[in-house]
Amino acid sequence: MMDKKFNWLQHLDDSIPSSAYGYKLCIYSIALEGWRRGLRLKFFNVFRKDRGTTKLTVRFSLSYNGKEHKFAVSRGDLVSKQAISICVDKDKTKEYLLKANVSVPEGKSFGSSSSNEEIVEYFKTLNYPVVLKPTDAGGGKGVITNITNIVELEEALNLVRTELQYKDVILEKYIQGEDHRIYVIGDNVIGVYKRIAANVIGDGEKNIDELIDIKNKERKKNPYLFGRLIKKDKEMDNFLKARGLTLKSVPKKGDRVFLREKGSLSAGGEPIDVTDKIPNHIKKTAIDAARAIPGLPQCAVDMIIDKESNIGVVNEVNSKPQISNHLYPVEGYARDIPKAIIDYYFPETIKESRKDCFYFDFDNFLPLLINGFVEEVVVPCVPKGEIVKKKLTVSGSLPAIGYKKWIKKAAHSLRLNGFVESPKTGKLIVVVAGEKESINKFKTKLQTQSPVELDKLNITEEEWGKTIKIGFEIINNSEKGNIDVYKNELKLLKRTNFKLKKSIKEIEKEKDSIRRSTSWRLTKPIRIAGDIFKVKK
Amino acid sequence: MENRQSICLPHLTGEIVASARKTKLCAYAVALEGWRRGLTLKWHTIDYGKYSEMITFGVNPPGRLFSLSSKERTHYFFRTRGDKVSNEAVEIGADKDETKVWLAKAGVPVPQGEKFSENAADEEIITYSSTIEFPLVLKPTNGSLGNGVVTNIKDVHALKKALSYVRSELGYSEVILERYVPGEEYRVYVVEDKVIAAYNRLPANIVGDGIHTIEELIDMKNQQRKKNARLFSCLIDIDKEVLDFIQTSGYTLESIPNRGEKILLREKTNVSAGGDPIDVTDDLPDELKQIAVDAIKAIPGLHHGGVDIIVDVNKPIEKSAVVIELNPTAQIGGILFPMKGRARDIPAAIIDYYFPETKGITTRNSRVYFDFNTVLEPLSSRSAVEVEVSPAPIGKIYAKKYIVSGFVQRVSYHQWLKNQALDKHLNGFINKLSDGDIEVVVAGTNKKAVNGFKEVFSHDPKKAEVRKIKEEIWRSPVKVGFEISEGFNSSNLRSVESALKKMEKELRRVEKEKNRLQKETAKIKESRSWKYTLRLRKFGNLLKTLAK
Structure with missing residues (x-):
């Protein structure tokens, strides 16, 4: 299709409930x-120990014919405990990779007993530039890249070991190139993506400011990135200025203009699928890396790949990577990691037919798990058999109250999924999905048993093309609309209230500082005298 | 005056069961x-x-x-x-005749009578009636909730009428004809060989106080019922049946009964028709308790359930009771929240x-x-x-309510507090009050964690500014889990509306406060002494700067 901008997985269209947007997307898609x-799908709570505190975390399990597998986000229980502990320790990871002849950056790790001098001595034996990083911190924390001399190294050591308190560090050669994330399962590479910094591509007409707005509009449609838009801030201004640009500049058609240095997604960075562009020998390195660690059938391998020389080294192996960037890349094709x-x-x-016309509800029970009301939720199994989907439009002099409930009950008793809504009075839209026979029974029931005068009832029928959420829902358009309006209004009022209170605080502060000021205190007798004088007047 | 307090178990109050009907x-x-x-x-x-x-x-x-x-x-x-209750036992319980057969076989007293299949002619039933003593009861074998039951049939003429009503009109062709046992009906709950509870039901009634009219007394009784978790939806309706019934006893709605005089309002004893469940567990003689236990035992695989017996107080105890029905899925709301006696x-x-x-x-x-x-x-x-359901905290529960004032409205602060509570295995909630304060209830089995939570409020890494913490002991029931509540039900239109109105009011108040303060400060600034000392202050600032 020409007008389709993104090559995402079609079977995920209209299938992601709003509460699965963002970081919950990994869980939901798998x-x-x-x-x-x-x-059979079950969600449950675990209390996970994390740096001394306990955190409530939602996990899930899938089972088939009595065989059950549990998942922590994307990581299933076939990943061994040993593999997990190797992956969180960069030093150990490297050890295993080296043993398997996987190329890693040259370097050495230092324990807490090593002195900074020792590290500096080792530094002298390496080719510059180098990277200093903590052995077991996640998310790029405390990683200092591109260190080219001893002074810079000493500063870095001071920051990482003293200030940030990461005593165990690795010093290794800094490899020029781009970071790639390669998803490996079994003996196959399923997807590769890289992150590039926030950018816009010119059309020869619009300026950067307008192009960013368009980009953000697209980003809002991305179930993973929707909350992380490109911010126009001082940092961006400076970045553009350094390149002789402003927000008002109009880039040439096809020109890509970067907006920032950082590639992180929260700073507007973009995941770009490059699976088809990566040479096979690099894919093989990634597979070797995964194999090098015992008990790790699935993982994401982080590699730095130098474009010119086409050489890749493995930086890190993640046993529990998020996979959403593979599903919703900004460029390239989505890769079906869940499958x-x-x-x-x-x-x-593998050969089971996948019922793509259904998806399950998440909004309804996720808050219950997160609030600790329930410990476990089992989702109804996907309906079996040949599925028919119908949209029935019911009109006539319909009863104002209770009719939608009656329809829900009727759908319930026939195990039909779908919803009923009333776009206006005297008209109902009923969408049902299920086996043909049940749908027919439902229609008969509507026609013959409705609590409506039969000669005034008119039902038309058409096919329903979209997906259907499992269960049966009554959608109260008018009421829900009003609630949303009120809720928004309430939010605004709250914000105003918050601001007002803040300004009250500032005024109070000012008043206070005046009162406390020396001159105010010194002039107190004068004021009192003045007041007496005023009173006498 | 009767005790107006509603009766319940200490751990199963109306508040706790509020959402279960x-x-x-x-x-x-x-x-x-x-x-x-x-x-x-x-x-x-x-x-x-x-x-x-x-x-x-x-x-x-x-x-x-x-x-x-x-x-x-x-x-x-x-x-x-x-x-543990077998399906066979449930099926037996659902069929009144089948129940009777099993009970009779085990020697449990049942009313004398006979079942007639749909093929039996009315004449056959009438002929049978001459072999037992009137009055009689005619009932369908598989009706429920008293549907199609005709009691107190005094003669053949009345029987003919009843037969035509139940078999032809209502279509229950399979029926039981048995002796009508006059007396009080008791519902007894048995678990294995023990009677756990017994209650009977009085028809809708009021007791006079010599002051109020019947109409007023009914209203007062309904007020009392509204407080009862089982009965609040089963109020006494003043309908034609009630009017006719009191009229035959010589009253009208305006009559003022004497103090202590009990007046029945209907024949039916159903709780839903305004009947009172009365606990009689301690009054039920052991002989009758034994009959109930024997009845449960008589049905293989039943083990526990409800037994309905009728007791004729005019007869000697050992001959006074018959079992008329068994309920493997008995309702127990009435005995958890009786109008008299104990739960x-x-x-x-x-x-x-x-x-x-x-x-x-x-x-x-x-x-x-x-x-x-x-x-x-x-x-x-x-x-x-x-x-x-998330597991219940086991053991003694400690609970506190903290009202925290200051700059505590941030969503991330509430989220952080919630994590702190869950981390310490505490249940409770955060409620955003309309004046900007938050109400935080924490409850759990760890006394130190509950009392120590006061210290948690000002340890937020993002530094929420806590100005004041008011604490009090929380004595209400404790809901498992931890919720950040909007202070209103966000799926209910009216609730959201009223929250909005409250907020608007609050906003007006804050705005006024701000204006007042602004005026005050402006006044200070414009005051002559402040103006006159302007130079002095500037000079002072200069000195301060120089000193640096």
Whole structure:
């Protein structure tokens, strides 16, 4: 299709409930893949110890014919405990990779007993530039790149070991190139993406400011990036200025203009799918890296790849990577990691037909888990058999109250999924999905048993093309609309209230400082005298 | 005057069962008892596999099917009936004639009578009636809730009328004709060989005080019923039946009965028709208790359930009672919230029977509960087939309410507080008050964590500015989990509307306050002494700068 900008997975269209947007997308997309194949899906809470505190975390499990696998986000239980502990320790990871002859940056790790001098001595034996990083911190924390001399190294050591308190560090050669994330499962590379910094591509007409707005509009449609828009800030101004640009500049057609240095997604960075562009020998390195660690059938391998020489080194191996960037890249094609994961864990279901017309609700029970009201939720199994989807438009002199409930009950008793809504009085839209026979029974029930005068009832029928959420929902358009309006208004009022209170505080402060000021205190007798004088007047 | 306080178990108050009504109340009470003893509680929909093996009815909306599990085993329940009750026993209980056959075989007294199949002619039934003593009762074998039951048939003429009504008009062709036993009806709940509770039902009634009219007294009685978790939806309606009934006793709505005079308002004793459930457990003679126990024993695989007996007080005890019905899925709301006597703990007896190893765990002081409607929500929309309730905190509960003032409105601060509470295994909620303060309730078994939570408020890494903390002991029930509440029900239009109105009012107040302060400050600034000392201040600032 020409007008389709993104090459995302079609079977995920209209299938992601709003509460699965963002970081919950990994969980949802994998669970959905298994569930659509007919696996039993269960969500549950665990209390996970994390740096001394306990955190409530939602996990899920899938089962098929009595075989159950549990998942922590994208990581299934076939990943061994040993593999997890190797992956969180960069030093150990390197040890295993070296043993398997996987190319890694030259370097050495230092424990807390090593002195800074020792590290500096080692530095002299390496080719510059180098990288200093903590052995076991995640998310790029405390990583200092491109260190070219001893002074810079000493500063870095001071920052990482003293200030940030990461005593165990690795010093290694800094490899020029681009960071890539390669998803490996079994013996296959499923997807590769890289991150590039926030950017716009010119059309020869619009200025950078306008192009950013368009980009942000697209970003809002991305279930993973929707909340992380490109911000126009001082940093961006400076970055553009240094390149002789402003927000008002109009880039040439096809020109890519970068807006920042940083490539992180929260700073407007973009995941770009490059799976088809990566040479096979690099893919093989990634597979070797995954194999080098015992008990790690699935992981993401972080590699730095030098474009010119086409040489790649492995930086890190993640046992629990997020996979959403593979599903919703800004450029390139989506890669179906969920399918690969479920294929690996449940190979017996590869041939099962996937019921793409259904998705399961998440908004409804996720808050219950997160608030600790419930410990476990089992999702109904995906309906079996040949599925028919119908949209019935019911009109006539319909009863104002209770009719939608009656329809819900009727759908319930026939195990039909769908919803009912009333776009206006005297008209109902009923969407139902299920086996043909049940749909027919439902229609008969509507026609013959409705609490409506039959000669005044008119039902038309058409096919329903979109997906359907499992369960049966009454959508109260008018009421829900009003609630949303009120809620928004309330939010605004709250914000105003907050601001007012803040300004009150500032005024109070000012008043206070005046009162406390020496001159005010010194002139107190004068004021009192003045007041007496005023009173006498 | 009667005691106006509503009667309930100390750990099963109206507040705790507020969201559970009618047969959901039965299920909730039993489930709650097991859960409070540390058993794992799951709620199911009928689609959950296990229930294809159990006889159930009326299971929608959800809230009647649940399971309880210990480490060793799981038991499934439908309302008050667990899976130890066999399907055969349930089927016997559903068929009044079948019940009678089994009871008679075991020597349990039942009213004399006979069942007639749909093929039997009315004449055959009339002929049979001459072999037993009038008055008689005619009832369908498989009717429920008293439908199609004609009592006190005094002669053949009346019998003919009854037959035509029940068999032809109502279409219940399979019927039982038996002797009408006059007397009081008792509902007895038995678990194995023990009577746990007995109550009877008085028809809707009022007791005079010599001051108020009957109409006023009915209104007062309804006020009292409204406070009762079982009866609040079963008020006394002043309908034609009531008017006719009091008229035949010589009263009108305006009559003022004498002090202490009890006036019945109807014949029917149904609780839903305004009848009063009265606890009589301690008054029931042992002989009658034994009859109830024998009745449960008479049905193989029943083990526990309700027994309806009629007692004719004019006869000697050993001949006074007959069993008329068994209820394997008996309702227990009436005895949990009676109008007189004491509430009896049937849920505890049921859990004792299914999980005897938990007998020692007393829940009488427990005030933890779970929000029934919230937990059931995913089941009613069928987005889930099973939900497991978070485990109940076991042991003595400590609870405190803190009202925190200051700059504490940030969402991330509330989220942080919630994580702190969950980390310390505390339950409770944060409620945003309309004046900007927050109300935080924490509850748990760890006294130190509950009391120490006061210190937590000002330790937020992002530095919420806490100005004042007011603390008090929280004595109300404690809901499991931890919720950040908007202070209103965000799915209810009216609730959101009223929150909006409150906020608007609050905003006006704050605006006024700001204007006042602004004026005040402006006044200070414009005051002559402040103006006159301007130079002095500038000079002072200069000195300060120079000193640096």
